[in-house]
Amino acid sequence: MANKFTCTECNFLNCQTRDKEFPRKCLTTSAENEAILQESLALYHDDPLVAKIMQASAQVEGQYYGQLTRVEEIIVFAKKIGAQKIGLASCAGLIRENRIFASILRANGLDVFGVLCKVGAQDKCDVGIAERDKIKPGNYEAMCNPVMQAKLCNQEKTDLNVISGLCVGHDSLFIKNSEAPVTYLIVKDRVLAHNPIGALNTGHSYYKRLLDGVTLNKEDAKL
Template structure:
C-alpha cells in the first residue's frame, strides 16, 4: 500500500482501489462497523463534531456526544501547565477528570534498567503506571498530552479506555510536528 503517494485517490471518490482490495475487504469493513455498537457509536460521535473548531473543543464535544462522564489525562511533566489547563477546561464543562503525570510512582531510571547520568535520583517516565491508574479509576476515554515517543505507545497499549492524542511532544517546533515537514 502506498496511499500517501497515490495521485489518483479513487477510493476517496467511492471507487474500488485495485491495490487496496488485495488487503482490505470494503464490504467486511462496512459490516464490522454496523455490527459493533461501540465502534458505530465512536464513528457517529466523531462525524457529529464540527471540524472547524480547535482540537481541544473537538475533544470536549466528542466527550459530550458520547455521554462520557469519566476522562483521564495522561500528561508529560514538561507540559504540566497545559495538563492543568486541559483538566480544568474539561472539569468546567461538568466532566469528571483525572490526570496522571508521566513520572507517577517516583521510579528512578536505574530501577527499570535505564542508564543514569549520575548517582542522584533521576525520574523515569511511567506510562504503564499512567494507564494502570486511569484503568483503576474506570475512565471511559483517555487523553495523551505530550508523552514521549514510545511512552505514548506504552500508554495506549496499557490503557483499557480508548486513547486520543491532544498534544504531540515536539520540543523544537513548539509541539507542532507538522512544522518539520515544511522544510522537507
C-alpha cells in the same frame, strides 16, 4: 524485494472523491483486501463502542468543521459518546497547560482524573535503562511510567483517555495498556514547540536533511 504500493505512493486519492480511476494496485480494490473491508464494515455496524465512536467522530467533523479547536472537539466528542470521566495522561513538562485543560473540562461538566508521566517516582535505572542514557548521568532521573498511568486510569474506570504530551514510545505503551478509548491533545515535539508538522512543512528547505536520510549524529539504532 520491491516495496508494496501503498496509499502514500498514490496520486489519485480516488477513495476520497470517487471521481477518478483507482490505481491498478490500490489497497481499496485489491481482491486480497476484500475480506478486511467487510470485517471493518461489520465492526462499524455490530460493535456498539466502535459504532458510537465512529458516529460521534463524524458528527464532530460534519457539524463543526473548521470551527472548533482541538480542545473544544475533545469536549464535544466526549459528550457525544457519553463519556463522563476523562483520564488525562500528562507530561510533567506540560503540567501547566494540562492543569488549564483539566479546568476547562471540569467547567464543561466533565470529571477529570489526571495522572503525571512520572507517577511511581522510580529512577530510570530501575527498569534497565543505562546510566549513560540519562539526560544527566549520575543523577536521580525519574522514569516515565505510561503503563502505570494507563492502569491507574483503568482503576478509575475512565470513559475516555487523553494523551497530552507523552514521549514517543511512551504514548504507545499507554495506548497498549489503556482499557478506555484514547485520543490526543498534544503530540510532543521538543524542538518545534509541539508542532511536528513543522518538519514536514519545511521538508523542502530547513529539514531537507531528513529526506537525505540524515537525522542524528549519534548511532541512533543502537541501545
